[in-house]
Amino acid sequence: MASTHTRDPGTPRHVAVIMDGNGRWASRRALPRHLGHRAGVKAVRSTVEGCARRGVEALTLFAFSSENWGRPAEEVARLMQLFVEAMEREVEELDRNGIRLRFIGDLGTLKAEVRERIAATEERTASNTRMTLNVALSYGGRWDIARAARRLAERVARGEITPDSVDEASIAAELELAGSPEPDLFIRTGGEQRLSNFLLWSLAYTELYFCDVLWPDFDDDELERACRHFAGRQRRYGLTSEQVARV
Numbered sequence: 237m238a239s240t241h242t243r244d245p246g247t248p249r250h251v252a253v254i255m256d257g258n259g260r261w262a263s264r265r266a267l268p269r270h271l272g273h274r275a276g277v278k279a280v281r282s283t284v285e286g287c288a289r290r291g292v293e294a295l296t297l298f299a300f301s302s303e304n305w306g307r308p309a310e311e312v313a314r315l316m317q318l319f320v321e322a323m324e325r326e327v328e329e330l331d332r333n334g335i336r337l338r339f340i341g342d343l344g345t346l347k348a349e350v351r352e353r354i355a356a357t358e359e360r361t362a363s364n365t366r367m368t369l370n371v372a373l374s375y376g377g378r379w380d381i382a383r384a385a386r387r388l389a390e391r392v393a394r395g396e397i398t399p400d401s402v403d404e405a406s407i408a409a410e411l412e413l414a415g416s417p418e419p420d421l422f423i424r425t426g427g428e429q430r431l432s433n434f435l436l437w438s439l440a441y442t443e444l445y446f447c448d449v450l451w452p453d454f455d456d457d458e459l460e461r462a463c464r465h466f467a468g469r470q471r472r473y474g475l476t477s478e479q480v481a482r483v
């Protein structure tokens with residue numbers, strides 16, 4: 237079994253994915269949209285396994301955005317049902333493979349049934365260390381930053397910290413992904429080249445990879461292509477390429 241110690245130097249520590257294109261995958265087959273979401277579960281399984289095998293430490297998947305609540309009620313209900321079923325069906329295998337699950341987002345907006353399943357899934361896998369799988373549900377990047385700001389403001393109001401101690405590190409420490417390395421590689425399937433309010437703060441220096449393949453068709457070969465793209469990038473963080481080559 238691969239562990240973080242076997243990670244190739246060109247392998248990202250943290251991969252973040254916008255799983256887009258399920259609806260179009262279904263429409264092209266004259267199927268209802270919800271069957272596209274169902275078909276996407278296989279790609280989730282393959283991506284989780286593929287990342288764990290490559291020694292990725294954290295994988296963050298965008299499953300449902302704060303804006304997705306505006307979709308037709310039936311699609312939202314089908315998605316919630318699918319999340320519950322997928323957690324029930326997959327938790328054992330994930331646990332056996334050493335995957336820790338965490339859910340990030342405004343979870344209070346979810347129905348009790350979904351929240352209970354989330355709590356059970358997180359608890360069951362809490363001690364696993366091979367890879368952390370963060371699932372973003374009812375998540376918005378702006379919501380995350382606003383929440384961090386509110387928490388810091390509350391601490392200032394209680395007199396625990398002073399306003400001048402609010403800096404990049406203290407904001408980052410209040411975000412949902414606090415404690416994870418920042419994503420190295422961002423992948424968006426489905427052809428759109430936008431962030432759609434995903435991890436706005438943490439993606440500041442992430443390498444972006446967009447592909448046209450629709451999410452249900454994203455398999456290990458596609459993941460390999462994305463990882464190769466990443467391995468070929470020079471990350472400069474504002475420096476010159478000569479400076480970076482020297483270190």
Ligand code: IPE
Nearest residue numbers: 255256257258259260299300
């Ligand atoms: C992504 O696929 C899944 C969710 C947003 C929940 P879409 O449902 O957005 O698929 P397209 O973009 O309509 O094809």
Ligand code: IPE
Nearest residue numbers: 254255256298299300301432
């Ligand atoms: C982003 O996809 C959200 C998820 C994949 C969960 P959308 O399909 O909602 O994004 P837009 O509407 O094309 O920006």
Ligand code: MG
Nearest residue numbers: 256257258426
């Ligand atoms: Mg979409």
